[in-house]
Amino acid sequence: MKYHSYHSSVDSSLYISFLTALKKGSDLEKAIATVALIFRNSSDPDGKLEKATAKNLLQTQFKNFSEGEETKSKYQDILSELDEHTEHKLDFEDFMILLLSLAIISDRLQNILSVGTL
Secondary structure, X not given: OOOOHHHOOOOHHHHHHXXXXXXXXXXHHHHHHHHHHHHHHXXXXXXXXXXXXHHHHHHHHOHHHXXXXXXXXXXXXXXXXXXXXXXXEEOHHHHHXXXXXXXXXXXXXXXXXXXXXX
């Protein structure tokens, strides 16, 4: 992952400790931590994500869940809400809600859920 220069002020030993602890985490903890790291690495110094950056992340990091969904009205409604968001930037909570909203309506997730236990 590319690290922006304004995040370099983070104590590197703290970051290394976090990564070490992450290795011992559950799959779900690793998934949430991965989203948090991607968000943090893409956000500005205030911890906010530009709308254009959020859309880029959806296209590059979430494409398997969003590909083919663009024509669905629910998908379009969610992205319209993003465009109409009163702030010009998203915080982590807003970003997670966006990801979860898009994941829930995706055919990819429905296919995963229909498989059952592996």
